[in-house]
Amino acid sequence: MTAVDIRGVAYTYPGGVRALDGVNLAIGPGETLAIVGQNGSGKSTLVRHLNGLLRPDEGHVWLDGSAVGRRHVAELARLVGLAFQDPDRQIFAGSVRAEVAFGPRNLGLRGAELDGRVVEALEAVGLAGSADENPYDLGYSRRKLLSIASVLAMRTPIVVLDEPTTGQDLRGVARVRAIVAALAAEGRTVITISHDMRFVAETFRRVIVMRAGRIVLDGTPADVFAAASWDVLASTYLEPPLAARVGARLGVGSTPTEASLVEALAARA
Amino acid sequence: MTLRLSAATYRYAGARRNALDGVDLELSAGTVLGVVGPNEAGKSTLCLVASGLAPVVVAGRLSGSVTIDGRETTDMRPHELAQRCGILFQNPQAQLSGTAATVFEEIAFGPRNLGLSLSTVIQRIAACLEALGIAALADRDPARLSGGQAQLVALAAILALEPDFLILDEPTSQLDPQGTRLVGEALRRLVGERRTAILVVEHKTALLDRLADRVVVVDEGRIVREGPTADVLDDPMLPRHGVEPPPRVRVRSALTAAGMGTPAATDLLMAELAS
Numbered sequence: 001m002t003a004v005d006i007r008g009v010a011y012t013y014p015g016g017v018r019a020l021d022g023v024n025l026a027i028g029p030g031e032t033l034a035i036v037g038q039n040g041s042g043k044s045t046l047v048r049h050l051n052g053l054l055r056p057d058e059g060h061v062w063l064d065g066s067a068v069g070r071r072h073v074a075e076l077a078r079l080v081g082l083a084f085q086d087p088d089r090q091i092f093a094g095s096v097r098a099e100v101a102f103g104p105r106n107l108g109l110r111g112a113e114l115d116g117r118v119v120e121a122l123e124a125v126g127l128a129g130s131a132d133e134n135p136y137d138l139g140y141s142r143r144k145l146l147s148i149a150s151v152l153a154m155r156t157p158i159v160v161l162d163e164p165t166t167g168q169d170l171r172g173v174a175r176v177r178a179i180v181a182a183l184a185a186e187g188r189t190v191i192t193i194s195h196d197m198r199f200v201a202e203t204f205r206r207v208i209v210m211r212a213g214r215i216v217l218d219g220t221p222a223d224v225f226a227a228a229s230w231d232v233l234a235s236t237y238l239e240p241p242l243a244a245r246v247g248a249r250l251g252v253g254s255t256p257t258e259a260s261l262v263e264a265l266a267a268r269a
Numbered sequence: 270m271t272l273r274l275s276a277a278t279y280r281y282a283g284a285r286r287n288a289l290d291g292v293d294l295e296l297s298a299g300t301v302l303g304v305v306g307p308n309e310a311g312k313s314t315l316c317l318v319a320s321g322l323a324p325v326v327v328a329g330r331l332s333g334s335v336t337i338d339g340r341e342t343t344d345m346r347p348h349e350l351a352q353r354c355g356i357l358f359q360n361p362q363a364q365l366s367g368t369a370a371t372v373f374e375e376i377a378f379g380p381r382n383l384g385l386s387l388s389t390v391i392q393r394i395a396a397c398l399e400a401l402g403i404a405a406l407a408d409r410d411p412a413r414l415s416g417g418q419a420q421l422v423a424l425a426a427i428l429a430l431e432p433d434f435l436i437l438d439e440p441t442s443q444l445d446p447q448g449t450r451l452v453g454e455a456l457r458r459l460v461g462e463r464r465t466a467i468l469v470v471e472h473k474t475a476l477l478d479r480l481a482d483r484v485v486v487v488d489e490g491r492i493v494r495e496g497p498t499a500d501v502l503d504d505p506m507l508p509r510h511g512v513e514p515p516p517r518v519r520v521r522s523a524l525t526a527a528g529m530g531t532p533a534a535t536d537l538l539m540a541e542l543a544s
Binding site: 168169239249250261 | 306307308309313359360362363415416417418439442443444445446447448449472508511512513516517519520522523524526527528529537538540541
């Protein structure tokens with residue numbers, strides 16, 4: 001069974017911008033998928049179809065084998081957790097703890113079970129020591145991690161992270177990578193939107209490239225950043241990681257990450 | 270034309286420790302100073318203090334001094350300071366006025382308050398929209414922009430003021446690679462043509478590699494390393510301060526690890542970078 005099945009989805013915003021133009025995409029449980037593409041290529045519009053924030057003009061979306069149709073946003077929130085690009089559009093509570101507890105409380109959790117969820121989510125993002133702080137006393141990078149914690153606390157089978165590494169330093173990026181790996185290991189599906197090609201190449205097993213509301217490339221990082229794909233990447237103003245360009249020049253195949261470059265060079269030696 | 274911080278120490282109202290701790294820094298006309306460092310190091314505070322917003326608007330206690338051409342920023346009138354020094358916040362949504370019906374009007378807001386002629390205002394707006402590749406957004410509602418678009422509009426609104434000093438807190442954080450490149454080019458042009466002095470906080474060291482003349486590393490409120498861009502970004506201590514080295518440095522390390530750190534390999538790398 002697929003976790004997400006998107007068939008022939010098209011969407012035009014009021015005002016006439018056709019953001020999605022016939023998208024087909026099937027994602028399996030436990031799969032990690034990164035969506036890349038220019039600003040305005042339809043990435044955020046696509047993921048907003050997963051939790052009912054937007055409904056397609058054409059086509060259908062299935063989650064865990066059942067059609068999204070007109071199902072209510074609150075019902076879909078049990079299946080799909082979405083951490084927004086701008087954490088300030090998500091955060092509203094007076095304390096970090098209350099912010100993270102809001103979602104699971106609405107699922108009916110109380111007492112020790114609720115507390116456990118909150119602590120677990122805060123520990124995953126490294127904010128356990130800040131539970132009593134006001135979210136707006138946190139810097140931007142930690143507010144971003146807080147918005148991710150709120151989604152983790154819902155324990156949804158599908159987790160969507162919109163630009164999770166924005167504003168994060170090396171340690172923050174490593175933390176996000178660890179979260180993605182842990183979710184996938186539990187069999188949960190992780191979808192991200194990112195402009196950070198290094199994060200994408202090192203963290204996700206599958207990458208799709210969007211251009212003007214369509215998927216133009218779909219494969220592993222090694223496929224998508226291989227020399228054969230560079231023309232399509234260039235048409236979306238994306239550049240393969242430098243490691244991939246150097247690997248191609250050295251004739252050792254597709255090496256989207258520095259680790260894969262070292263490995264390929266060692267194998268040749 | 271110089272903006273100077275001398276032993277600048279800043280503590281937010283109610284905070285238990287200094288967010289900035291004895292920072293000395295100089296920003297001169299026609300140069301770009303890059304600022305890197307881990308999360309919560311004090312980079313955004315540095316921006317607020319350098320621009321004079323802290324402690325005037327953001328409550329806290331400043332010791333040491335922040336001067337523009339020898340005058341303390343705390344002695345300058347807000348309108349005077351705003352004309353000399355423009356700041357772009359980390360979150361563009363915090364920057365946009367929320368009062369303009371179109372992107373064009375949003376960008377016009379600042380220059381119109383400077384009392385410029387209408388034709389000058391229109392000319393400046395057109396130039397900024399063009400430079401950042403957002404001319405098509407002119408008639409859009411600023412409240413209905415994507416994160417990346419809002420960031421470019423907020424930047425255009427600051428550029429249209431043509432300040433002598435520009436303080437930019439992660440100006441490309443929500444931009445795609447093309448938008449990032451355009452911003453880099455637009456800033457470099459400003460420095461060349463108008464001798465603007467730019468302080469820019471960035472996690473994207475690849476951008477600083479092309480843009481900045483000098484780079485400082487800030488950690489725990491202090492400057493822990495300072496120097497010409499290539500020297501600082503090549504320094505193996507960067508990751509210890511939570512800073513990702515630029516791709517050319519990382520790939521060179523990878524080549525060295527694979528036993529290929531030869532001059533020929535480095536030449537190849539540079540050829541790739543230039544292509």
